Amino acid sequence: MSARLSRVSIGIALFIGAAISLYPLFFMLSTSLQPNAVILEYPPRLWPSEPTWDHYWEAWNSQQFGRSLLNSAFVTVAAFFALFALSSMLAFAYSRFEFRGKRISWLVLMACLTIPVMTLIIPQFVMIRDMGLYDSYWALVLVYTASGIPFTTFLLKGFFDSISREIDESVFMDGGSSRLLFLRIVMPLSKPAFVPAIIFNALYIWEEFPWALTIINDPAKRTLPVALANFQGQYTTQWGVVFAGSLLALLPILVLFLFLQRYLIRGMTAGAVKG
Amino acid sequence: MYAKKLRRDAYLFFIPGFLFVCWFIVYPLVQNFLYSFYDFRLTRLSDKTFIGLDNYHAIFHEKLLWISLRNLLYYGLLTVPGQMVLGFLAAYALYRSFPGVKFFRAVYFVPVVTSWVVASLVFKFIFTDRGFLNYLLTDKLHWTSAPVSWLSTPFLALTVLALLGIWKGIGWVMVLYLAALQNVPQSLYDAAKVDGAGAWQRLVHITIPSVRQTSSFIQVMLIIGSFNVFTSVMLMTGGGPLHETEVLLSWMYNKAFKHYDLGYAAALAYLFALPIAVLNWLQMRRDKESD
Numbered sequence: 001m002s003a004r005l006s007r008v009s010i011g012i013a014l015f016i017g018a019a020i021s022l023y024p025l026f027f028m029l030s031t032s033l034q035p036n037a038v039i040l041e042y043p044p045r046l047w048p049s050e051p052t053w054d055h056y057w058e059a060w061n062s063q064q065f066g067r068s069l070l071n072s073a074f075v076t077v078a079a080f081f082a083l084f085a086l087s088s089m090l091a092f093a094y095s096r097f098e099f100r101g102k103r104i105s106w107l108v109l110m111a112c113l114t115i116p117v118m119t120l121i122i123p124q125f126v127m128i129r130d131m132g133l134y135d136s137y138w139a140l141v142l143v144y145t146a147s148g149i150p151f152t153t154f155l156l157k158g159f160f161d162s163i164s165r166e167i168d169e170s171v172f173m174d175g176g177s178s179r180l181l182f183l184r185i186v187m188p189l190s191k192p193a194f195v196p197a198i199i200f201n202a203l204y205i206w207e208e209f210p211w212a213l214t215i216i217n218d219p220a221k222r223t224l225p226v227a228l229a230n231f232q233g234q235y236t237t238q239w240g241v242v243f244a245g246s247l248l249a250l251l252p253i254l255v256l257f258l259f260l261q262r263y264l265i266r267g268m269t270a271g272a273v274k275g
Numbered sequence: 276m277y278a279k280k281l282r283r284d285a286y287l288f289f290i291p292g293f294l295f296v297c298w299f300i301v302y303p304l305v306q307n308f309l310y311s312f313y314d315f316r317l318t319r320l321s322d323k324t325f326i327g328l329d330n331y332h333a334i335f336h337e338k339l340l341w342i343s344l345r346n347l348l349y350y351g352l353l354t355v356p357g358q359m360v361l362g363f364l365a366a367y368a369l370y371r372s373f374p375g376v377k378f379f380r381a382v383y384f385v386p387v388v389t390s391w392v393v394a395s396l397v398f399k400f401i402f403t404d405r406g407f408l409n410y411l412l413t414d415k416l417h418w419t420s421a422p423v424s425w426l427s428t429p430f431l432a433l434t435v436l437a438l439l440g441i442w443k444g445i446g447w448v449m450v451l452y453l454a455a456l457q458n459v460p461q462s463l464y465d466a467a468k469v470d471g472a473g474a475w476q477r478l479v480h481i482t483i484p485s486v487r488q489t490s491s492f493i494q495v496m497l498i499i500g501s502f503n504v505f506t507s508v509m510l511m512t513g514g515g516p517l518h519e520t521e522v523l524l525s526w527m528y529n530k531a532f533k534h535y536d537l538g539y540a541a542a543l544a545y546l547f548a549l550p551i552a553v554l555n556w557l558q559m560r561r562d563k564e565s566d
Contacts, residue, residue, distance in 0.1 A: 010368055017365065018382045020442070024397040025385065027407070031400070043414060044407045090292030097285030105293055112300050114495070114555040116503045118524055119544035122310065122537050123303035126320065146299030149292055178284040207390030209506045210524075214532060225392040229510060232396055239400055246393040257388050261381055265453050 025247075032056070032243040039240055055244035059231075064219055065245055068227035073252075075137055075223060076205045079144040083201060084194075086145065087152035092182050094153070095160035096168060113150040118210055125214060139215045140223070144208065148201045155200075159193030160186055195263040199256070206253050224249045311542035317535035330542035343521045346433055350522065351501040353437035354444065358497055359490070361441065362448025367482070369449070370456040380453070384446035391443070391506040398439045399511045402426055429519035432512050436520070439507050444500065448493055455489035456482070495555045502551055523547045 031039055033051040059065050093099070094106060124143055133139045163186055171181045209225040216222055222230070228249060231242050311330055315323040334340055365383050369376055386394070401408055402425040409422040426432045459482060467477050483490075505524040508514060514521040514529065523543065531540035 014368060014379055017361075018379060021382050021386050021446070024394065024401065024442075025389070027401060028393075028397055042405055043410045044405075046407065086292035086295055089288040093285050093288035093292075097281060097288070099282055099285040099289060105289075108301065109293070109296060110559070111552065111556065112296060114499060114552050114559075115300070115304065116499055116524075116548055116551065118503060118505060119527075119548040120300065120303045120307060121528070122531055122541050122544065123306035124299065125531075126310075126537070127299075127303060127306070129320070143299055146295050149296050150300075153292065178281065178288075182288070203388065203390075207392065209390075209392055210528065225390055225506075228392050228396070232510070242396060243400075246396060250389060250393060253388050253390075254385070257384065258381065261384065262377075264450060265380075265457070 025250075028243040028247055032240050032247060034240060036238065036240055055238075055240035056248070059241050059245040059248060062241075064222065064227050064230070065248075067220055068222045068224050069249070071137070071221060072206060072224040072249075075140045075144070076202065078137070078141045079148070079205050080198075080201065082141065082145040083148045083152060084197075087149050087197075088156055088187065088190075089182070090149065090153045091156035091160055092186060094157050096165075096178070096181070096186075109150050109153060113154060117147050121210065121214060124211075128215060134215060135217045135221065137221065140212060143211055143215075144205045148204065152197050152201060155197050156190065156193055159190050163189050192263060192266050195260050195266075199260060199264060202253060202256060307541045307544055310538055311545050313538045315536075315538035315541070317531065317537055323538070326538070330539045331546070333539060334542060334546065339518055339521055339526055342518060343523050343526050346520060346522050347502065347504075349433055350437050350440065350504060351498065353434070354440040354501050355494065355497045357437070357441040358444040358448050359493060362445045362493075363452050363490075365445060365449040366452030366456055367478070370453050380449075383449055386443045387446040389443065392510065394439060394443055395507045395510040398435060398507070399426065402435050426512055427516050429516065432520045436504070436507050436511060439511075440501070440504060444497070448497075451489055451493055452486060455486040459485040491558060495558050499551060499555065502547065 027046075030046060030048050032055050033048040033053070034045065035050065035052055035054065038045060038048075038050075090109075094102065128134060128139045128143070133142070167185055168181055171185065207225055208223070209229065212223045212226050213229070216226065219230075228242070228245055231245055310323075312325060312327060313323040314326045314329070365379075369380055369383075400406060403409075404422050404424055408425070409419075412419045413422050423431065425435050463481050463485070464477055467481055472480065502523065504522055505528065508520060508522055508525045509528070512520040514525045518526075527540045527543045527547075530536050530543065
């Protein structure tokens with residue numbers, strides 16, 4: 001009896017939690033579907049009585065939105081390539097080799113993990129400016145790549161370590177190179193470890209705000225978060241367009257997450273984060 | 276010869292990534308330290324003057340230091356335990372499979388996927404003076420006689436910022452705990468059941484100690500996260516009214532890019548980043564030793 005009661009109360013708590021998690025999204029959706037006149041009415045309406053897609057068309061057609069979507073996609077993809085190439089090689093080096101400076105450089109990398117990224121914004125700004133990269137995609141790609149390396153390397157190394165070393169020996173015995181071991185064996189076996197790494201980095205890069213706000217000046221080069229924040233400043237009362245744009249920006253990352261989430265926990269269980 | 280070849284390979288894998296980190300993280304970290312001793316203006320970057328500890332001196336005589344410290348402390352005290360407790364409870368309820376478990380796991384992770392910018396905008400909209408919450412409290416439930424100015428009352432604004440932080444972070448904590456809980460051996464629970472331990476005792480004596488290392492990792496990450504609060508402050512209160520909701524990063528950002536005082540801002544960044552790094556470092560070492 002009491003077990004059943006506690007199960008029911010847990011169920012109720014879970015539903016309340018789910019409602020709170022989704023409530024702001026629902027709010028965005030309902031606001032974005034209402035005409036401006038209705039949004040400004042008081043009392044506010046929670047349910048759109050005459051839904052309209054106008055705000056979506058308006059957001060989509062406004063020049064800065066479409067452009068910033070492309071910018072974000074480009075920057076994310078470019079940074080992903082660099083980030084995963086460099087991090088997986090680095091993790092492989094730490095997992096499979098002994099070399100001079102291994103311990104100390106690992107400590108440096110882990111120290112980088114604990115530094116709040118934004119405290120570096122001033123020297124990074126000066127450096128990027130000195131390199132002549134102010135207001136360029138490079139400024140975004142380079143810094144996003146570097147910022148993602150410590151955590152990604154940490155995650156991947158944990159997984160690489162769990163792959164048996166006997167495989168290494170048999171590869172080398174057969175005359176295989178370390179490149180072969182890396183590309184044909186360790187990387188394919190580590191697919192689960194890439195899932196949390198992809199999700200965390202996609203979230204970080206896709207939604208990064210302060211750096212993009214600082215280093216990009218040209219409206220045509222803005223990424224999504226900056227464009228959205230700017231939307232709000234520009235159309236102070238046009239919440240419908242702001243939320244329509246926000247939902248469109250959320251969509252790709254939500255799809256990516258729903259697609260990958262089945263593997264997320266498995267990847268983390270097997271990886272570095274252990275009980 | 277074989278070993279020598281392997282050592283050469285090691286550097287091929289190691290150098291590109293590590294060099295990149297040194298270039299864009301370690302080197303700026305050193306630069307930041309140096310800048311903090313200079314009178315260094317965004318408006319004349321090529322011409323900086325060494326002024327010793329003047330920037331630090333100025334910071335300690337600034338009232339904003341105590342305001343932003345107080346605000347960070349309040350934010351951290353609400354968000355770190357808030358996310359940990361609720362994230363753990365969610366994981367504890369969802370780590371065994373039952374019909375619908377996947378739905379809840381996905382739903383609880385949705386706020387994590389929502390970007391800071393988007394989340395800040397929605398919260399701002401919900402908590403505006405003529406927003407839905409005030410309508411509910413004043414006109415429907417009659418709990419308040421007049422609309423509450425959530426975002427222009429410093430204490431309430433900070434609380435709203437913290438609520439946003441908690442809302443957005445629970446899912447992340449939950450996922451980390453889900454992974455950890457699945458590694459707790461079932462045999463421990465079975466043994467405890469045989470000994471007659473109840474659900475509460477199993478939770479306190481088996482589950483919580485078993486995920487101790489994950490808890491410690493999460494705690495470190497959440498403390499860093501609470502120091503990193505910036506976007507929500509910028510978009511929801513802008514640090515106002517009268518700088519009362521300013522936190523370290525919003526203050527630093529305004530000093531650097533609105534007042535163009537890079538040296539001062541660099542000193543600020545250092546002053547805050549250093550204790551955090553040391554704290555986390557100590558915690559990580561302690562975890563390593565207790566293994």
